[in-house]
Amino acid sequence: MTHAERLARIRLIRTPHVGPVSWHQLMQRFGSGEAALEALPDLALRGGAGKPRIASADVAERELARVAELGARHVFSDEADYSPLLREVEGAPPAIIVRGDTAMLQRPCVAIVGARNASAIANRFARQMAADLTARGVTVVSGLARGVDTSAHIGALGGSTAAVIASGIDVAFPPENVELQEKIAGDQLLIAEQPPGTEPLARHFPTRNRIIAGLSHGTVVIEAAPKSGSLITARRAGDYGREVMAVPGSPLDPRAQGCNQLIREGATLIQTVDDVLEALGPIDARMAREPRRAYVETLAVPDMGDADRDIVAGLLGPTPVAVDELVRQSGRPAAAVQLVLLELELAGRVARHAGARVSLM
Amino acid sequence: MTHAERLARIRLIRTPHVGPVSWHQLMQRFGSGEAALEALPDLALRGGAGKPRIASADVAERELARVAELGARHVFSDEADYSPLLREVEGAPPAIIVRGDTAMLQRPCVAIVGARNASAIANRFARQMAADLTARGVTVVSGLARGVDTSAHIGALGGSTAAVIASGIDVAFPPENVELQEKIAGDQLLIAEQPPGTEPLARHFPTRNRIIAGLSHGTVVIEAAPKSGSLITARRAGDYGREVMAVPGSPLDPRAQGCNQLIREGATLIQTVDDVLEALGPIDARMAREPRRAYVETLAVPDMGDADRDIVAGLLGPTPVAVDELVRQSGRPAAAVQLVLLELELAGRVARHAGARVSLM
Numbered sequence: 001m002t003h004a005e006r007l008a009r010i011r012l013i014r015t016p017h018v019g020p021v022s023w024h025q026l027m028q029r030f031g032s033g034e035a036a037l038e039a040l041p042d043l044a045l046r047g048g049a050g051k052p053r054i055a056s057a058d059v060a061e062r063e064l065a066r067v068a069e070l071g072a073r074h075v076f077s078d079e080a081d082y083s084p085l086l087r088e089v090e091g092a093p094p095a096i097i098v099r100g101d102t103a104m105l106q107r108p109c110v111a112i113v114g115a116r117n118a119s120a121i122a123n124r125f126a127r128q129m130a131a132d133l134t135a136r137g138v139t140v141v142s143g144l145a146r147g148v149d150t151s152a153h154i155g156a157l158g159g160s161t162a163a164v165i166a167s168g169i170d171v172a173f174p175p176e177n178v179e180l181q182e183k184i185a186g187d188q189l190l191i192a193e194q195p196p197g198t199e200p201l202a203r204h205f206p207t208r209n210r211i212i213a214g215l216s217h218g219t220v221v222i223e224a225a226p227k228s229g230s231l232i233t234a235r236r237a238g239d240y241g242r243e244v245m246a247v248p249g250s251p252l253d254p255r256a257q258g259c260n261q262l263i264r265e266g267a268t269l270i271q272t273v274d275d276v277l278e279a280l281g282p283i284d285a286r287m288a289r290e291p292r293r294a295y296v297e298t299l300a301v302p303d304m305g306d307a308d309r310d311i312v313a314g315l316l317g318p319t320p321v322a323v324d325e326l327v328r329q330s331g332r333p334a335a336a337v338q339l340v341l342l343e344l345e346l347a348g349r350v351a352r353h354a355g356a357r358v359s360l361m
Numbered sequence: 362m363t364h365a366e367r368l369a370r371i372r373l374i375r376t377p378h379v380g381p382v383s384w385h386q387l388m389q390r391f392g393s394g395e396a397a398l399e400a401l402p403d404l405a406l407r408g409g410a411g412k413p414r415i416a417s418a419d420v421a422e423r424e425l426a427r428v429a430e431l432g433a434r435h436v437f438s439d440e441a442d443y444s445p446l447l448r449e450v451e452g453a454p455p456a457i458i459v460r461g462d463t464a465m466l467q468r469p470c471v472a473i474v475g476a477r478n479a480s481a482i483a484n485r486f487a488r489q490m491a492a493d494l495t496a497r498g499v500t501v502v503s504g505l506a507r508g509v510d511t512s513a514h515i516g517a518l519g520g521s522t523a524a525v526i527a528s529g530i531d532v533a534f535p536p537e538n539v540e541l542q543e544k545i546a547g548d549q550l551l552i553a554e555q556p557p558g559t560e561p562l563a564r565h566f567p568t569r570n571r572i573i574a575g576l577s578h579g580t581v582v583i584e585a586a587p588k589s590g591s592l593i594t595a596r597r598a599g600d601y602g603r604e605v606m607a608v609p610g611s612p613l614d615p616r617a618q619g620c621n622q623l624i625r626e627g628a629t630l631i632q633t634v635d636d637v638l639e640a641l642g643p644i645d646a647r648m649a650r651e652p653r654r655a656y657v658e659t660l661a662v663p664d665m666g667d668a669d670r671d672i673v674a675g676l677l678g679p680t681p682v683a684v685d686e687l688v689r690q691s692g693r694p695a696a697a698v699q700l701v702l703l704e705l706e707l708a709g710r711v712a713r714h715a716g717a718r719v720s721l722m
Binding site for chain 2: 247
């Protein structure tokens with residue numbers, strides 16, 4: 001990939017109103033970051049906005065320089081060492097910033113996530129489960145949070161473990177994990193989606209959780225209170241068609257209630273590493289994914305008139321609705337509806353939601 | 362019911378080689394205990410045995426007198442105050458010996474069973490669950506064992522609770538439950554299948570467990586090690602088409618592993634009383650059972666010749682086989698095959714197993 005293309009892609013990623021879904025759509029439509037960047041002003045204009053605030057070349061150059069300085073690098077979703085599992089996910093990160101050995105993402109991956117305030121027994125279980133999984137050639141994915149995440153990474157250090165953090169790759173959180181994070185970046189794999197210098201804000205955590213789920217054939221939840229972040233990871237894993245597994249606990253322990261609820265809703269109850277491997281099924285079959293495809297400029301879709309555009313916009317409201325539903329109800333071709341939505345999003349009028357749903361902002 | 366009929370039925374029950382299944386078949390075929398008793402020698406002879414050792418009238422009279430002396434009574438399976446749920450079960454006790462209020466068996470019943478060496482948290486959960494269930498009008502059924510059983514009975518004392526014991530109704534076990542057993546017999550319901558004076562032997566416990574499962578719309582297991590008696594109760598509940606429910610726990614606690622395994626096999630994971638009621642479904646519908654039917658003499662089935670008898674016997678081996686399978690493979694009418702099996706059982710040559718299966722002894 002040329003430096004110019006790399007720069008254009010990063011500018012696209014950092015431009016307001018370009019989310020992961022619209023980034024991939026722009027790339028699919030225009031075939032390259034450079035072409036997409038050039039097309040952006042017209043698209044936003046048709047969506048009803050003025051001149052978009054495109055991230056400058058300077059911002060992107062500084063990001064590239066800083067990433068290099070940190071011994072890290074961008075891996076774009078169409079590059080060979082991007083995770084083949086993560087690539088399949090709707091709204092996959094256009095690029096991940098990594099330090100370490102990305103080869104482990106080509107092997108079977110299992111996420112282990114759970115409570116920050118985990119019990120001693122849960123931490124022990126996480127550590128042992130992670131060690132057992134790595135002994136079977138599995139990469140353990142987690143989020144470097146306190147409690148279960150930390151225990152899972154530590155248990156997996158003898159094998160392969162990937163840590164996905166909500167901050168920039170140069171920000172360590174929680175503070176007590178500075179050393180562990182550095183060790184993982186050195187010997188294992190550290191992954192961030194946000195640019196360097198980003199502090200871990202609340203809104204970054206669900207975003208990070210989708211990456212943990214997306215990287216993994218299955219997600220094991222160990223202790224999770226109702227409405228905890230671990231349940232978001234589990235729900236994303238379910239959305240992505242991946243295996244959702246949970247370790248049960250006493251109903252009288254609030255930290256077990258989220259896991260127990262997951263099991264009631266259909267997650268597989270896990271007691272041993274064999275239960276996990278059984279739930280995942282034959283690992284070789286799991287790794288046989290479709291080969292990655294390069295972005296190529298697609299044929300132009302029939303441009304829509306303002307009247308058509310108004311029909312799609314008129315069907316939108318503050319409640320998220322499935323794009324499929326919009327296609328059905330508008331009676332317009334799917335590609336045309338996607339284009340209108342892209343224009344509206346770039347103009348800051350439409351928001352994307354999990355499950356290929358959109359709403360007015 | 363006449364005294365003579367009552368006596369005849371008890372003699373039948375206490376006769377060697379007359380198990381619950383053959384008792385009901387005898388009653389169905391001959392319409393009364395007196396007629397069945399009369400037919401017994403011929404049947405056993407055709408099965409290849411000598412004169413059967415029929416329990417004497419004296420033995421039965423002594424049992425009746427002792428039961429009356431204890432303030433207890435026999436309730437036969439075709440009597441109105443026998444449990445309508447237990448009556449449906451293959452191999453239901455021909456009679457139960459009871460002290461207390463049998464009306465509670467006409468209400469929704471839920472069994473709570475579990476480990477004798479239960480954890481403090483499991484005992485607390487059992488007590489609370491039992492109290493919550495009785496507050497909703499449910500009768501709590503258990504086995505008066507140490508641990509979970511005891512806690513369930515204690516929690517249910519403010520409502521209705523039925524205790525099924527493996528011994529005779531006049532034998533208290535474990536010793537520390539003497540007082541609780543007496544209280545249940547006085548205010549609640551105490552049930553035994555064995556005659557008075559019977560000590561609780563190991564082989565009586567699985568037999569007792571089938572009654573607990575059979576009395577109940579569903580069975581909740583709280584802490585159970587793999588291969589424990591509680592799992593037998595759960596398995597019987599499943600065999601009977603009743604709801605099997607289990608309370609999860611940490612996989613690192615051996616006492617939770619049986620429950621977790623049950624959930625993996627399809628039991629409903631239970632955290633609250635609402636989960637139990639939801640699993641049971643509409644209780645009114647559950648109570649609408651077929652009315653009990655009186656025993657009436659059935660039309661004679663075509664007698665089988667010795668050759669036919671040999672065909673059925675030849676299909677039997679030491680491994681239990683389903684009666685349905687014998688009917689199919691022998692090509693003989695079902696009623697005729699049942700008769701041959703009854704004769705062979707009375708002659709001590711055939712044993713019955715759970716799931717309508719039989720084997721050579």
